[in-house]
Amino acid sequence: MVLFKNTAVGASALLAATGSATPVVHYPRAANSSAFTNSNGLKFTHFNQSLPNVTILATGGTIAGTSPDKTATADYESGALGINKLLNAIPEAFEIANVAAVQATNVGSGDVSSSLLLNLTHTLQTTVCDDPNMSGAVITHGTDTLEESAFFIDTTVNCGKPIVFVGSMRPSTALSADGPMNLLQAVTVAADEDSKDRGALVVLNDRIASAFFVTKTQANTVDTFKAMEMGNLGMIVSNEPYFFYPPVQPRAKTEIDVSGIDKIPRVDILYAYEDMQADLLYAAVEHGAKGIVIAGAGAGGVSSDFDTAINDIVKNKSIPVVKSHRTVNGEVPTSAITGDAAEYQIASGFLNPQQSRILLGLLLAEEKGVKEIQGVFEKAAAA
Ligand SMILES: *[C@@H]1O[C@H](CO)[C@@H](O)[C@H](O)[C@H]1NC(C)=O
Ligand SMILES: *[C@@H]1O[C@H](CO)[C@@H](O)[C@H](O)[C@H]1NC(C)=O
Ligand SMILES: *[C@@H]1O[C@H](CO)[C@@H](O)[C@H](O)[C@H]1NC(C)=O
Ligand SMILES: *[C@@H]1O[C@H](CO)[C@@H](O)[C@H](O)[C@H]1NC(C)=O
Ligand SMILES: *[C@@H]1O[C@H](CO)[C@@H](O)[C@H](O)[C@H]1NC(C)=O
Ligand SMILES: *[C@@H]1O[C@H](CO)[C@@H](O)[C@H](O)[C@H]1NC(C)=O
16 A cells, blocks of 8 residues: 555654654754853853763764765765764754764765874863863764774773764665764763773664774674674663673773874785785885784785795884784684794784774884784783
């Protein structure tokens, strides 16, 4: 049977038809709210003295994406809308927190750089960590590399306040767009006392995960972010966060202070496969890589030729090489690294290649030597 044939099927028509019309919510909701700019220049468009204060640093991504086609979930323009447009869809956020939105950039996550991540770290440190009036922060981000940025911030911002990463899998124009609910949930988690001391968090699809353990597992669907071995930290029901455990931090985590760092050296990832050739390794080094991560087969495996080349670059060129795994889960233990230059090579522990790349880059920025780098990665083997 065709419902609403030949009628304008707007929300009001549907509500009238189902007889459950609720009052239309007008933005802004709070009648007595007023604008406020704090001492760091964060602008709150609605301010209620008794609510927690949260800043949103918006970077773009699918959550800010648009398409003329409501069914498009793969071909659309990322980072098309500003954060204030996204907030317009969720007036409920202003009943949960005073929200100061900052447009840091507006790009697809493939264009997020370590320069931006350093800037976000410095901004979070001064405007959130160092201000006792601020409860937490939300970072909107494209989902493709969200886990990398979340891992970076988890490593570099550690003041106990929740830094919550959020994105969406469907652009804002899609039928059943997931962005508005995800963003509201992220603001709610950032404002929640119970979110403290858990490291950076990732909120999508009603789940709260640790930035240290979460990974994108599916290229297209909304149920994509998973912490496969370790599990989620909690979930959100009717916009109420539920944490399964008291606050805890991963044993494998290392915190790095980047206040004195303004550039991250280039680190490249090379993927292992049958017939893998060594010339790509030399090309990476020639083009300026100061460190290499191998997405090894199994527990760090590469071809014999490639291993000889690794020995050459670690011994003769002093370029550190981290062996990680191309499998979604698992670890590369130190014992998996053998051969005549084994003592110069680094096992990734439980860190995947993209996490290993970020950690290695940060350690190289700190000018750590290979033994110190090994020590940090050995900690990453302590799940
Ligand atoms: C301010 O927030 C408090 C706490 O949530 C709430 O009770 C109050 O109604 C809010 N005031 C306004 C004007 O919205
Ligand atoms: C609005 O806020 C002012 C100042 O905080 C307060 O005195 C007043 O009672 C509030 N009015 C309403 C309707 O909540
Ligand atoms: C929010 O910020 C205002 C002013 O900066 C402050 O007075 C208020 O206490 C803060 N709210 C919380 C819950 O910390
Ligand atoms: C980071 O901040 C510096 C200094 O303000 C600026 O020059 C640079 O463009 C910023 N980088 C990005 C990617 O926003
Ligand atoms: C925090 O808020 C109080 C007022 O509630 C204000 O006096 C103080 O200056 C604020 N602190 C900062 C760092 O803005
Ligand atoms: C290091 O360089 C020397 C001289 O080019 C070469 O003989 C040696 O095999 C290289 N070491 C490794 C581990 O490949």
